[in-house]
Amino acid sequence: MENFPQSPFIPVQSGRASEDIALNLEAAILDGRLKPGERLPSERDMQVQFGTGRGVVREAIKILKQKGLLEVRKGVKGGAYVRQLEMANVSESLALFLKQHPVEPEKLIEFRESMDRSITLLAIARGSRDEKAALLAEVLRFEALMRGADPDLVAAGELDRTLNLMLVRMARSPLFEWVMAALQMGFSSHDHALYENPAYRERVAANWRETVQAIVVSEPMRALSCIGQHYSLLRECITQQHEPVLQAALALNSASGDRPEGRSS
Amino acid sequence: MENFPQSPFIPVQSGRASEDIALNLEAAILDGRLKPGERLPSERDMQVQFGTGRGVVREAIKILKQKGLLEVRKGVKGGAYVRQLEMANVSESLALFLKQHPVEPEKLIEFRESMDRSITLLAIARGSRDEKAALLAEVLRFEALMRGADPDLVAAGELDRTLNLMLVRMARSPLFEWVMAALQMGFSSHDHALYENPAYRERVAANWRETVQAIVVSEPMRALSCIGQHYSLLRECITQQHEPVLQAALALNSASGDRPEGRSS
DNA sequence: TGGCACTAAAAGGTAGTACCATTTATGTTG
DNA sequence: CAACATAAATGGTACTACCTTTTAGTGCCA
Numbered sequence: 001m002e003n004f005p006q007s008p009f010i011p012v013q014s015g016r017a018s019e020d021i022a023l024n025l026e027a028a029i030l031d032g033r034l035k036p037g038e039r040l041p042s043e044r045d046m047q048v049q050f051g052t053g054r055g056v057v058r059e060a061i062k063i064l065k066q067k068g069l070l071e072v073r074k075g076v077k078g079g080a081y082v083r084q085l086e087m088a089n090v091s092e093s094l095a096l097f098l099k100q101h102p103v104e105p106e107k108l109i110e111f112r113e114s115m116d117r118s119i120t121l122l123a124i125a126r127g128s129r130d131e132k133a134a135l136l137a138e139v140l141r142f143e144a145l146m147r148g149a150d151p152d153l154v155a156a157g158e159l160d161r162t163l164n165l166m167l168v169r170m171a172r173s174p175l176f177e178w179v180m181a182a183l184q185m186g187f188s189s190h191d192h193a194l195y196e197n198p199a200y201r202e203r204v205a206a207n208w209r210e211t212v213q214a215i216v217v218s219e220p221m222r223a224l225s226c227i228g229q230h231y232s233l234l235r236e237c238i239t240q241q242h243e244p245v246l247q248a249a250l251a252l253n254s255a256s257g258d259r260p261e262g263r264s265s
Numbered sequence: 266m267e268n269f270p271q272s273p274f275i276p277v278q279s280g281r282a283s284e285d286i287a288l289n290l291e292a293a294i295l296d297g298r299l300k301p302g303e304r305l306p307s308e309r310d311m312q313v314q315f316g317t318g319r320g321v322v323r324e325a326i327k328i329l330k331q332k333g334l335l336e337v338r339k340g341v342k343g344g345a346y347v348r349q350l351e352m353a354n355v356s357e358s359l360a361l362f363l364k365q366h367p368v369e370p371e372k373l374i375e376f377r378e379s380m381d382r383s384i385t386l387l388a389i390a391r392g393s394r395d396e397k398a399a400l401l402a403e404v405l406r407f408e409a410l411m412r413g414a415d416p417d418l419v420a421a422g423e424l425d426r427t428l429n430l431m432l433v434r435m436a437r438s439p440l441f442e443w444v445m446a447a448l449q450m451g452f453s454s455h456d457h458a459l460y461e462n463p464a465y466r467e468r469v470a471a472n473w474r475e476t477v478q479a480i481v482v483s484e485p486m487r488a489l490s491c492i493g494q495h496y497s498l499l500r501e502c503i504t505q506q507h508e509p510v511l512q513a514a515l516a517l518n519s520a521s522g523d524r525p526e527g528r529s530s
Numbered sequence: 531t532g533g534c535a536c537t538a539a540a541a542g543g544t545a546g547t548a549c550c551a552t553t554t555a556t557g558t559t560g
Numbered sequence: 561c562a563a564c565a566t567a568a569a570t571g572g573t574a575c576t577a578c579c580t581t582t583t584a585g586t587g588c589c590a
Binding site for chain 1: 572573574575580581582583584
């Protein structure tokens with residue numbers, strides 16, 4: 001755990017005027033002195049307000065723009081506008097991290113399965129009747145699509161994501177929603193594999209339908225069972241893809257032990 | 266869901282030389298053409314290599330520095346060095362987001378409880394005997410500390426985080442580890458409340474010990490039961506803190522319905 | 531009067547230069 | 561040999577000039 005130092009000392013000195021200004025503005029935004037939609041002074045104005053060169057101001061703005069806190073427009077009426085942060089900013093950050101720290105598919109799957117179970121239970125308990133009906137309608141469309149001879153895989157992926165989204169929305173938990181959104185890219189590659197393979201397509205679609213049906217009639221145990229099946233299929237498909245080497249690994253998977261694993265950081 | 270556009274079109278034109286260069290360098294880093302620890306050319310060199318002004322190069326570097334991909338040092342042998350991304354970067358990004366999008370304590374608790382259950386099951390299955398012994402030793406220290414008349418709350422928080430860290434490490438799942446780390450700051454405030462209140466201190470410590478004991482002897486059901494107790498205590502403590510208003514809200518909590526909730530976006 | 535074209539002004543974007551500050555290596559001197 | 565001084569590389573800052581984009585006028589012409 002990176003042990004956030006809470007910044008007891010401000011890093012002081014060094015070259016940082018731009019970071020300083022950035023933090024300054026960031027603070028102003030976070031405690032509401034600058035509200036979303038508001039416009040900051042022009043670079044040339046800030047340049048004099050901060051008593052500094054324009055380049056420094058520009059760098060500060062670039063930093064906050066990168067963080068997703070500012071949006072910059074050119075022309076008259078242009079300038080830096082305060083923005084609401086979007087989950088996409090966090091997702092992007094995480095995606096970058098995951099590119100440098102690849103995760104074994106099995107780890108991804110087991111994490112997602114855990115999330116999925118909780119989400120499903122919440123969705124059953126909290127989803128409205130309308131939402132459940134809509135979910136069912138969507139999954140039927142999905143199944144129909146997958147039954148076709150040569151299904152549109154792009155549309156399939158789209159629909160699959162929509163289904164997941166509807167489900168997580170029904171759970172009424174922004175945290176689950178955000179975490180799922182943030183990890184989406186990590187998932188999609190595997191899911192794609194699942195739909196590319198004709199041997200799995202229909203089974204997965206049917207499984208989705210069964211899951212949703214269980215949700216609609218509020219049978220949590222049956223829903224969980226379906227989810228187990230889903231991830232069982234996914235594991236099977238993934239390991240088939242990745243040559244026998246990984247299959248052996250999977251077989252050994254239950255024989256746990258003291259394996260110390262590579263740590264991050 | 267922000268529906269990551271996969272950037273099918275590069276945003277083309279507009280003012281972007283710096284973003285361009287930044288993306289350029291980022292790509293080079295991500296596909297390994299630039300490895301962590303390596304040094305980029307000096308700003309003045311890149312200025313000519315990219316056929317642009319130095320300010321643009323500096324802005325690009327600032328962007329990547331903000332992303333956590335670069336580290337910049339001054340002086341001879343200074344320059345921009347490629348860095349391994351750390352989870353702290355993602356956590357920071359998420360923390361920022363959470364400041365703009367506060368989450369109800371109950372949502373945080375229910376998410377954490379879900380994670381905790383999975384982590385515990387994994388830890389029981391995968392933790393080594395040594396790890397379990399170490400965990401037990403630590404939790405005994407913790408309980409001893411909490412039994413004291415005037416326990417050091419800072420140390421307590423520290424120990425609590427250590428325990429959680431040890432537990433999640435035993436789960437052998439970087440994803441769980443990262444998500445817990447990323448949400449740590451969100452947790453800590455509530456946990457602190459739990460330890461500040463003398464009425465809960467000892468009970469929570471005892472509950473921690475029971476949980477660990479269940480883990481050590483590999484009794485998952487008992488461990489889960491303990492976890493339920495833990496979060497039950499936490500909920501009780503939080504709602505007591507937040508005046509009767511929230512208590513009423515909690516009481517209503519099980520009566521679900523069609524409440525459409527504020528979306529993020 | 532309505533619409534279209536041109537212009538002006540306000541912003542951000544880029545280029546370039548000069549100089550400051552920091553860090554490291556190297557050389558010089560007691 | 562060690563302490564100190566100096567030089568060189570490199571990021572940090574300031575300033576200035578000019579380009580490009582965007583918006584708002586402004587005025588001409590049909």
